[in-house]
Amino acid sequence: MQLLAPLSRLRHTAALTLPLLVLLALQVPAATADDGWGSQLALATTSVSDVAPAPEIPPLPAGRTYHVGLQAGHWRTAELPAELAVLRDAAGGDFDGYREVDVSVPVAHRAAELLRQAGAIVDVLPATLPPAYKADVFVSLHADQDLHQQTWRGYKIAGSAYTAARDQTDQLVDDLDWEYAADTGLPIDARPGGITEDMLRYYGFNYRHFLHAISATTPAAIMELGFVTDAADREVIFGQQERVAAAIARGIERYLAPEAFA
Numbered sequence: 711m712q713l714l715a716p717l718s719r720l721r722h723t724a725a726l727t728l729p730l731l732v733l734l735a736l737q738v739p740a741a742t743a744d745d746g747w748g749s750q751l752a753l754a755t756t757s758v759s760d761v762a763p764a765p766e767i768p769p770l771p772a773g774r775t776y777h778v779g780l781q782a783g784h785w786r787t788a789e790l791p792a793e794l795a796v797l798r799d800a801a802g803g804d805f806d807g808y809r810e811v812d813v814s815v816p817v818a819h820r821a822a823e824l825l826r827q828a829g830a831i832v833d834v835l836p837a838t839l840p841p842a843y844k845a846d847v848f849v850s851l852h853a854d855q856d857l858h859q860q861t862w863r864g865y866k867i868a869g870s871a872y873t874a875a876r877d878q879t880d881q882l883v884d885d886l887d888w889e890y891a892a893d894t895g896l897p898i899d900a901r902p903g904g905i906t907e908d909m910l911r912y913y914g915f916n917y918r919h920f921l922h923a924i925s926a927t928t929p930a931a932i933m934e935l936g937f938v939t940d941a942a943d944r945e946v947i948f949g950q951q952e953r954v955a956a957a958i959a960r961g962i963e964r965y966l967a968p969e970a971f972a
């Protein structure tokens with residue numbers, strides 16, 4: 711029940727800001743009213759041709775195996791196991807038909823393709839993780855929303871609070887941050903409290919409580935790629951997904967093999 715103390719505090723935050731990840735931390739059932747499944751506005755996913763070139767993905771150095779887990783946030787939440795049943799309705803953000811899953815799913819698949827082309831073995835994972843999932847790196851992809859003011863924007867990245875691989879996780883966050891900022895041009899969302907306990911204690915990180923979580927030693931980060939409620943962010947996260955996917959792939963590569971960028 712170690713989750714309860716930090717999460718109970720978050721109820722107040724959630725009431726004010728509706729951070730999406732609150733949905734994922736097993737509380738605030740009212741927030742699941744933002745469920746985007748079945749939205750009539752699937753047309754909002756219309757892709758726009760990229761306006762900036764995606765960066766190159768260098769090949770990974772030969773002679774090693776690189777195993778990457780990329781989770782598409784909120785993908786197939788209805789299939790979550792009994793231990794996470796309370797999240798089955800947590801289908802992610804949806805603002806005027808701009809759905810979080812219409813960022814997380816295509817971007818995860820495209821980043822995976824790019825990493826495979828570079829030589830990695832990549833699993834694209836839905837909301838349900840394999841038990842005690844192990845990889846060289848795990849990154850969960852999400853998008854945020856600011857339903858009240860619609861003024862917040864930008865990306866943010868957090869490492870697992872539970873990890874037994876602290877140094878590697880911190881390095882992963884730094885590398886993702888470096889590439890995502892440089893390659894997408896999106897600003898960082900550095901508001902105090904912007905990185906919530908719900909990000910740090912994401913259910914997929916919480917191997918202490920859930921079987922369907924990463925292993926203790928898998929370096930792990932969660933990314934909020936931008937706000938679905940911000941027009942400028944949407945231009946990138948919906949309109950330039952090749953660039954977004956390439957930025958994530960490069961961030962992961964920079965962590966796995968910094969020498970590839972030398």
Ligand SMILES: [Zn+2]
Pocket residue numbers: 730731783784802803810851852853
């Ligand atoms: Zn999310």
